[in-house]
Amino acid sequence: MRFLALLLALLILCHPARAAIQDTGDFGALPVLHEGRIKPMARFADIMVDRWAQGEQPDTQPLMLMAALLFNPAQAMEIPILGVRDKTLRLQLNLPEDQRLFSFQELEDILFNNRHKISEIIIKPEETRSDQENALLGLAANADELAQILRSFSLLLPLDIEWPQGFRKPKGDFITYRSAITLQPELEKSLKSIIRRKGENPENYNAREWTIATAAFALREIQLGGENSKLLRIIPGAWDRAGQDWFSPWALLREGHGGPQQADYLENFANMTAAWRQQDETAWHLATAAARGMIGAHPDMRMLGWRFDLERLYGATNLYPITILFYTLGALLPLMVRRGWLVGGLIAGGLALHVIALGTRIAILARPPVGTLYESLLFVALICVAIGGILSWRTRRFLPACVGSLSAALLLLVAPSLVQDGESLDTLSAVLNTHFWLTVHVLVITAGYGLCILAALVAHAVLWRRQPGLETLMHRLSLTALLLTAIGTALGGIWADQSWGRFWGWDPKENGALLIVLWIIWLQHGRMGLKLSARSYSAGIAFLNVVVALAWFGVNLLGVGLHSYGFITGIATALAVFCVLQSAVIFYLWRRKEPGYAA
Amino acid sequence: MREFLTWSYLHKTLLRLGRADIVFYLLPLLMLNLIAGTLAQRWLGLYAAQEMFFSAFITWIGPVPLPGGYTLLGVFCMSLLIKFLFASPWQKGKTGIVLAHLGALVLMIGGLVTALSAREHFMVIAQGQSSPYIYDYHKRALFIFAHDDLIRTVAFKDLAPKKKIEDLPFSLTILKRCMNCAIERRPTDDAKNFKSMGQFMMLQDKPPEKEPEANISGITLRIDAAKRNQNGDYIAFDGMPKPIAVNAGGRAFKLMFGKEQSALPFSIRLDKFTKEVYPGTDQASGYSSDVVVEDGVLKLPARISMNAPLHYRGYTFYQSSFEQGPQGTASILSVVHNKGRIFPYLGTAIMAVGLLLHIYLQPRSKVRL
Numbered sequence: 032m033r034f035l036a037l038l039l040a041l042l043i044l045c046h047p048a049r050a051a052i053q054d055t056g057d058f059g060a061l062p063v064l065h066e067g068r069i070k071p072m073a074r075f076a077d078i079m080v081d082r083w084a085q086g087e088q089p090d091t092q093p094l095m096l097m098a099a100l101l102f103n104p105a106q107a108m109e110i111p112i113l114g115v116r117d118k119t120l121r122l123q124l125n126l127p128e129d130q131r132l133f134s135f136q137e138l139e140d141i142l143f144n145n146r147h148k149i150s151e152i153i154i155k156p157e158e159t160r161s162d163q164e165n166a167l168l169g170l171a172a173n174a175d176e177l178a179q180i181l182r183s184f185s186l187l188l189p190l191d192i193e194w195p196q197g198f199r200k201p202k203g204d205f206i207t208y209r210s211a212i213t214l215q216p217e218l219e220k221s222l223k224s225i226i227r228r229k230g231e232n233p234e235n236y237n238a239r240e241w242t243i244a245t246a247a248f249a250l251r252e253i254q255l256g257g258e259n260s261k262l263l264r265i266i267p268g269a270w271d272r273a274g275q276d277w278f279s280p281w282a283l284l285r286e287g288h289g290g291p292q293q294a295d296y297l298e299n300f301a302n303m304t305a306a307w308r309q310q311d312e313t314a315w316h317l318a319t320a321a322a323r324g325m326i327g328a329h330p331d332m333r334m335l336g337w338r339f340d341l342e343r344l345y346g347a348t349n350l351y352p353i354t355i356l357f358y359t360l361g362a363l364l365p366l367m368v369r370r371g372w373l374v375g376g377l378i379a380g381g382l383a384l385h386v387i388a389l390g391t392r393i394a395i396l397a398r399p400p401v402g403t404l405y406e407s408l409l410f411v412a413l414i415c416v417a418i419g420g421i422l423s424w425r426t427r428r429f430l431p432a433c434v435g436s437l438s439a440a441l442l443l444l445v446a447p448s449l450v451q452d453g454e455s456l457d458t459l460s461a462v463l464n465t466h467f468w469l470t471v472h473v474l475v476i477t478a479g480y481g482l483c484i485l486a487a488l489v490a491h492a493v494l495w496r497r498q499p500g501l502e503t504l505m506h507r508l509s510l511t512a513l514l515l516t517a518i519g520t521a522l523g524g525i526w527a528d529q530s531w532g533r534f535w536g537w538d539p540k541e542n543g544a545l546l547i548v549l550w551i552i553w554l555q556h557g558r559m560g561l562k563l564s565a566r567s568y569s570a571g572i573a574f575l576n577v578v579v580a581l582a583w584f585g586v587n588l589l590g591v592g593l594h595s596y597g598f599i600t601g602i603a604t605a606l607a608v609f610c611v612l613q614s615a616v617i618f619y620l621w622r623r624k625e626p627g628y629a630a
Numbered sequence: 631m632r633e634f635l636t637w638s639y640l641h642k643t644l645l646r647l648g649r650a651d652i653v654f655y656l657l658p659l660l661m662l663n664l665i666a667g668t669l670a671q672r673w674l675g676l677y678a679a680q681e682m683f684f685s686a687f688i689t690w691i692g693p694v695p696l697p698g699g700y701t702l703l704g705v706f707c708m709s710l711l712i713k714f715l716f717a718s719p720w721q722k723g724k725t726g727i728v729l730a731h732l733g734a735l736v737l738m739i740g741g742l743v744t745a746l747s748a749r750e751h752f753m754v755i756a757q758g759q760s761s762p763y764i765y766d767y768h769k770r771a772l773f774i775f776a777h778d779d780l781i782r783t784v785a786f787k788d789l790a791p792k793k794k795i796e797d798l799p800f801s802l803t804i805l806k807r808c809m810n811c812a813i814e815r816r817p818t819d820d821a822k823n824f825k826s827m828g829q830f831m832m833l834q835d836k837p838p839e840k841e842p843e844a845n846i847s848g849i850t851l852r853i854d855a856a857k858r859n860q861n862g863d864y865i866a867f868d869g870m871p872k873p874i875a876v877n878a879g880g881r882a883f884k885l886m887f888g889k890e891q892s893a894l895p896f897s898i899r900l901d902k903f904t905k906e907v908y909p910g911t912d913q914a915s916g917y918s919s920d921v922v923v924e925d926g927v928l929k930l931p932a933r934i935s936m937n938a939p940l941h942y943r944g945y946t947f948y949q950s951s952f953e954q955g956p957q958g959t960a961s962i963l964s965v966v967h968n969k970g971r972i973f974p975y976l977g978t979a980i981m982a983v984g985l986l987l988h989i990y991l992q993p994r995s996k997v998r999l
Binding site: 064068274275276277458460461507510514521524525528529530531532533535536537542543545549550552556560563 | 649658737741744840937971974978982989
């Protein structure tokens with residue numbers, strides 16, 4: 032990695048910016064095969080920049096940044112894009128304390144000097160690594176990905192070298208690796224002959240020999256640097272059938288997948304490179320449109336059809352912030368004005384946007400929207416609003432819809448923190464790759480979680496001010512939550528029996544689900560056996576929030592068991608704070624002397 | 631004293647066990663056991679934590695004995711049974727609650743039948759090969775072959791130090807055993823009496839791994855009265871590539887140590903193993919094995935894939951894993967024989983109907999807020 036800066040600075044021509052290209056044209060609509068799915072370049076740029084920046088916001092828009100990284104890497108290396116959020120790591124690496132985003136150029140020497148330390152961390156068992164070690168490892172991985180992107184088109188970029196006299200000149204206005212590749216063996220042969228005659232010290236070479244050595248060295252270094260650049264899988268390996276692998280430009284060259292169509296398609300990127308470097312907007316638009324037209328006819332793209340465009344739209348228009356706003360306003364407005372049509376309109380508007388966003392995910396991924404923790408939050412939020420809305424409609428009262436909206440807004444606010452590595456539209460692990468069980472088990476149990484949250488929030492209201500109607504609602508919600516969580520848990524057991532050969536294995540995820548069921552059963556038996564007062568019963572239902580949080584997220588922090596696809600890190604503190612705060616609130620409400628309750 | 635033995639007293643005590651408040655006192659203990667056992671998995675591993683908390687009558691927390699999962703679930707099951715038989719409200723309006731309890735009871739009985747009868751094994755079949763052999767996940771044994779025929783299997787639990795394995799034409803004594811062995815270099819001055827790999831390696835006891843499958847078990851043994859240059863001390867451990875060869879009584883013996891194995895009453899042939907990946911990644915989107923069940927003259931082709939097992943003669947075969955060896959790809963199938971398999975399906979269906987009815991049959995009073 033270390034020689035990349037030197038290499039790019041020395042070899043690749045930097046062009047001063049002229050009139051800047053204002054928009055990215057069709058560039059964002061070009062397909063990239065990334066993590067098992069073909070995605071629009073705009074989404075790929077969003078994911079990668081989010082991953083590299085670690086939640087920080089670079090000054091440049093992700094797609095423009097991606098174009099700069101690909102087509103003018105020597106300049107783009109200076110753009111701050113790699114996030115280092117861990118303060119201790121910044122101190123360890125002698126980085127400025129008040130800065131969080133760093134350029135590739137700033138970090139590459141530091142990472143090179145720490146390469147032995149990084150190697151030691153890699154071989155350490157994961158559970159013994161410290162937060163700083165994990166952060167350093169993450170930074171190194173991000174820098175490696177960024178380096179791969181910077182080199183993606185290095186075979187098309189003009190080289191700042193003088194071509195030796197007496198050799199056939201590469202075609203084109205500029206010398207690029209691609210134009211010189213057929214002449215490289217001849218150049219290497221001459222260099223070997225020079226070394227044989229005069230040794231390896233360039234001081235002994237005459238001017239022509241020096242030029243030959245420099246050109247051969249440049250081509251070799253560009254080749255060595257490019258060979259590991261595999262990330263940008265932008266060119267289909269086969270042009271006549273779908274479902275085949277896609278390749279990065281370098282992999283295409285190295286592995287010999289290139290055909291006439293691939294060469295033509297690559298030519299479009301050469302034109303894009305030239306246009307970007309000249310900041311020629313017309314040529315840029317022509318090149319991106321030509322590439323889009325050509326790839327649009329590929330069988331993979333025909334198979335994806337409208338789903339590809341839908342993903343682009345999904346990435347460009349994030350509906351969740353406005354959904355959260357609608358839900359929050361809908362939940363809080365009744366505290367100020369009691370206009371039913373306005374509250375209903377806001378919540379219904381939020382719900383409509385929520386349904387559209389979730390429906391879009393289902394359409395893009397062609398599967399139920401509950402394959403990851405993040406997705407389950409989106410779905411549970413929808414369940415909360417939908418059930419709250421139905422109850423409000425039936426009781427002609429604000430409260431259930433407001434409680435549902437508030438819980439949905441909170442869940443949607445938390446959801447983005449659970450997105451791993453910048454990508455929220457994940458492919459599924461093999462064991463989850465079954466639509467039937469995802470629909471039947473996960474939808475049922477997550478709907479149960481939604482009802483638990485609703486019941487818990489209504490219980491808070493009951494503890495605040497006791498009303499018989501509210502108590503009945505809370506009780507019925509808890510019974511329905513029991514129905515769904517119990518059936519969902521049992522269905523999960525049946526799925527486990529189908530895929531692992533046992534109904535129950537005391538796996539943390541299974542135990543978490545069982546804990547919710549047992550907790551509700553305990554409360555119901557306490558209520559029936561008159562062992563729990565009405566206030567304690569309500570407090571127990573309110574505590575469902577904590578039980579659900581532990582069963583839903585907490586068990587994934589343990590990192591053991593067969594549900595390894597759900598493992599997560601980095602939320603332990605937030606979860607602990609939530610549980611402590613929630614317990615404190617419930618304890619306060621339970622202890623306060625509310626007149627409706629008997630002592 | 632006599633009054634304690636009267637039917638009415640027993641009846642009263644039984645009914646007491648079926649009351650809701652018994653469940654109310656029992657469940658916190660069960661939940662504590664569940665939480666502690668789940669957290670313990672982080673440090674002990676799933677298997678050890680399960681043995682300590684869930685598959686135990688008593689759970690020892692240091693010197694303190696606490697009721698284990700078996701005890702708690704046993705009392706819970708008893709309470710459910712008594713409630714169902716003697717204290718169920720047999721009224722139309724309570725049908726849901728009766729059915730929900732019955733469903734839970736069926737699930738518990740299923741759990742008991744499974745705990746008592748289920749046997750879990752695995753089999754490894756190379757592509758193009760056929761095999762009737764299944765292996766235990768945890769148990770190890772010493773296998774003695776005569777002219778390639780298995781003549782004796784000695785379970786690990788019977789391989790205690792100083793134990794002599796009788797009825798062989800040579801003398802075989804166990805010197806040492808370790809459930810999880812560290813394989814270390816043997817000092818040259820200690821190698822005098824050792825043969826084969828034992829001359830260079832020695833087995834030292836080390837703490838068991840979190841997951842028992844990861845343990846490397848082994849034994850050190852002594853052979854006498856065999857062919858002269860074969861008398862001496864040997865080591866044998868999981869995955870040791872070279873068996874111990876012994877010639878005695880005019881016969882050639884082979885000694886191997888490894889996972890306990892048994893044979894199915896039929897064979898499975900693997901025609902093809904397929905790993906499907908998401909394009910451009912190593913991430914699997916699915917695994918499948920095209921197999922043929924060979925049962926006498928019957929040849930039954932089938933495909934086993936993730937979430938789609940094969941059921942045959944009471945055995946269920948699941949796609950578990952695969953390995954890439956020098957002889958090509960081999961599929962690893964989990965093999966389960968469980969007489970209680972139907973109970974969860976039945977219990978879930980009954981419980982679902984019960985809970986639905988219970989909610990439906992709730993008094994229809996309007997919720998007024």
